[in-house]
Amino acid sequence: MHITKTILPLSCGWLLFFFTTASAQSAGYRARDYGIPFDGAPGPFNAITDVPGVTVGHTTLISGNGPLVKGKGPVRTGVTAILPRGTTFDPVYANWYTLNGNGDMTGTHWITESGFLETPILITNTGSVGTVRDAAWQWMDQHHYYTPFYHDYWYAYPVVAETYDGIFNDINGQHVRKEDVFHALDSAHGGSVEEGGVGGGTGMMCYGFKGGIGTASRVLDKSAGGYTVGVLVQCNHGSREQLTIAGVPVGKALRDTLPYSIDKQPLGLASTPPREETGSIIVVLATDAPLLPGQLKRLAQRIPLGVTRTGGIGGNGSGDIFIVFSTANPHAFSNTENRTVTTLPNDHINALFTATVEATEEAIVNALFAGRTLTGINGNTVYGLPTAAVIRILRQYNRIPTK
Template sequence: MASSNTPSSLLSPPPPRIRDILPKLRIGRYIPGPNNSLTVSLVSCHAINTGVTTILPRRDWFNFGCYASYFRFNGSGEMTGSHWLDETGLLSSPIILTNSFSVGPCYTGIFEYAVREYRDKETGLVDWFLLPVLAETCDLFLNDIGTMAVTSDMVVRGIDLASSEPVKEGNTGGGTGMMCQGFKGGTGSASSVIDGVAFGAETTYTVAALVQANYGAKRDLHFGGVPVGRLIEQEEAAAAAAEEDVKKAKDGSIIVVIATDAPLHPTQLQRLAKRATVGLSRVGGWGSNSSGDIFIAFSTAEQIPRAPDFSWKATVEQKVSVVQDVTINALFEAAADATEEAIYNALVGARDMEGPRGVVVKALDHEKLKSIMEKYL
């Protein structure tokens, strides 16, 4: 992972995560992965409270695709490339997350990178086709979205700098200017490790989730089933009028990206993507009319060649292994758990932010959260 943060922010310690703040909180029954995150490249433009998150399914995403699928829980949003996912179940693109007005430059940025790296070296011409995948949520309350500050260069740089470092969370990348359930939201990630068996040999599989959380109302916020948002609202009744502008903001959206190394085919991956809905509902999201809740899942287990030799003969060249459906439940459960925890991490990783209208959206108070949860854990 790499970031274009300012030098001062690079010196700041990373924000705490939900397991640091509430070590007794039970989130599923599986252990987290080594970084407890989905590895991404993050590039953010903090001056205007917006940015870009760049996720590479694999380093050579251009030549070798992944099986993938998506699920639309509520469709007030955009995910490009979804028709091709429906048609073939193949992902041959980075996944870009940004704000609603930056879909165009991010789409262009993927093409600019691909043209730079994969045009014919002798002629300089392009002889391939590409359908970029990117998704958006709307940060207009905290970002002067009309400046259209995101550029295609940010995407190119994000792909160039991608690495396997843990994900920066909160006010970073595409999540920089996002709000979540009445508090400052943003980018969050988590992962779960499950046991498996591959051709008789014991193994493990990881299911990771990354969220761009920009949805919901404070009154619906739950941590581990505890109605934290409602309890905080009761404590802060006197300050309710000051928060009226935040409550009037359009209910936003959430994008969830689920990645796994378990061998799943596209139909299974769509089923996996659907389980993000369970994690979302645990925290307090229910898919309002104006919310764009779109989830994509991909598997890195198989490398699908981009351009095998064309033939009119139906040709079989590759054997594909897949998890048996009757053994898939742990993956479903892990996807729900990772989504839930990723949203928690987006909330606790965020910091207060002032928007262009002069209104400050507060981050979730860690001490207040701990004080409430101590009564239940």
């Protein structure tokens, strides 16, 4: 589920803030449900939450229409939270990788040094990283989500990543607040994960269509250990012409259709100038395979192979930053005591590489299939992926059987 924070004017001139709950994305909207041929076997939810213990929460902020009034709106943004073991504090082995660094992910220096992720992961818009980071610290303090190094003294470096939604959202108004971060963390749950324009992905665009949050998973064969790999993306990258689905150059076929508009000017590839690779993609990968930080780095370095399957190139204006963690080896973290852990031989890691690529590719396509047409500040509009046209194109390439 996700929360939509709606702002309504009252007759007395005040604003009323309330939260409404929306159900998870109904079956039939996800790419696989249309018969798109993805490699590999997904878990029961085909989501990052198929990795046991992982939970996800969203807070979605939508209000206002019309011209941009800085500090007031329109608002099209939010925050997404991923907790490796739910509300249980038990740091996990982790690592990260950046393909192109025109973006931000806080807290990564200590992950590199220590090998552990000690905080939740949050994703939001570029202008709200500081607010979300501070709120995460306060949430951890209130929930005792830490191990003190002396009495009740503790420290942490919350991991907060971002992509830019200023085309549709009053980004400089910094509308994400502490209570929004708390709600995303407190409402995080397992099971189905809502996708598309929700949470941190509310105001995002991907390959010239509505983007946002997407997720997918893969379960390895028992002969490869039976481990699960789950991926969640916040995609805001790519140009229309780059989009590739199931190996088919869908974007080239759709480049002259549904041009998005910014400040009343159409910016499809049929007009000039096209908007090329000025966005970003954040990828969070979880697995229950027993991997050490160095091995997790190797998984993180395979994420770009999944991105490129959908057409991304990690262009100069793109922030492509990826974080990976393992929920295996519970209680491996300690400030004072030795620990004994289990690790997977490197010779057995290829299946995890494959699962990483496959789940990343499908998560991005899922985000696109879940995207819905969005109008934001100044009437700026981006259309949802025309799924019927995509299916028709895939059939022309014999990737989906003709009915």
